[in-house]
Amino acid sequence: MSSVVVEGVTKSFGSRVLFADRSFVVEPGQMTALTGPSGSGKSTLLNCVGLLEKVSAGSITVDGRDITRLRPAGARRFRRDTLGYLFQNYALVENASVRANLQIARAPGHRGGPGLGLDEALKRVGLDGMEQVPVYQLSGGEQQRVALARLLVKAPTVVLADEPTGALDQVNADMVLDALRDLAAGGAAVLVATHSRHVVDACSDEVRIG
Ligand SMILES: Nc1ncnc2c1ncn2[C@@H]1O[C@H](COP(=O)(O)OP(=O)(O)OP(=O)(O)O)[C@@H](O)[C@H]1O
Incomplete structure (x- = not known):
């Protein structure tokens, strides 16, 4: 179980304070x-929080450790063992099969929850029977669902989702929200960037910036 504590965080690009x-x-x-x-x-x-950008000031603490101060090897371990993300570009390996993309999620040493088995996760996202298909042959919405299945297999303790329902129809949007809620119910700390009132309503609370 991990809590994410964001404390006094500032981010600037040049002279522009975001x-x-x-x-x-x-x-x-x-x-x-x-x-x-x-x-x-x-x-x-x-x-x-995903250590893809550096904060300009402040700290982000996970499991009592300020992750903004991790060295590259520690940052890699944090991403591999603790973090799961659902970003707009899906971050899938396009030439690999659906199954191979899910197998990557269970790297040795990961510290997530028990997670779903590969078959169960694919069934959950409606992609059973497509294990051998290379990811580049899938539609955008299907790729999004592979990324979701990967999260369910990994069961990370910190989950970051960026506009996770943006490109999806209502049925698939609800599937994503249900899965994120299940990860939270299993003990994950889940942070979802969104413009959608529907997504906000599915969350337990809201942090506004800007
Ligand atoms: N590497 C960078 N260098 C300079 N400016 C950047 C960089 N990354 C992001 N920005 C700027 O920071 C601002 C915030 O971008 P960001 O994508 O975080 O906003 P957002 O709230 O997620 O927006 P949206 O709701 O439209 O997705 C934008 O104006 C963007 O151009």
């Missing part, structure tokens, strides 16, 4: 919506 002195906590079991106008820095803040 957000300043932001503090909030996402507890294990909580699904928090991150909202704010377009350009306010929601994706950037998720990227800071």
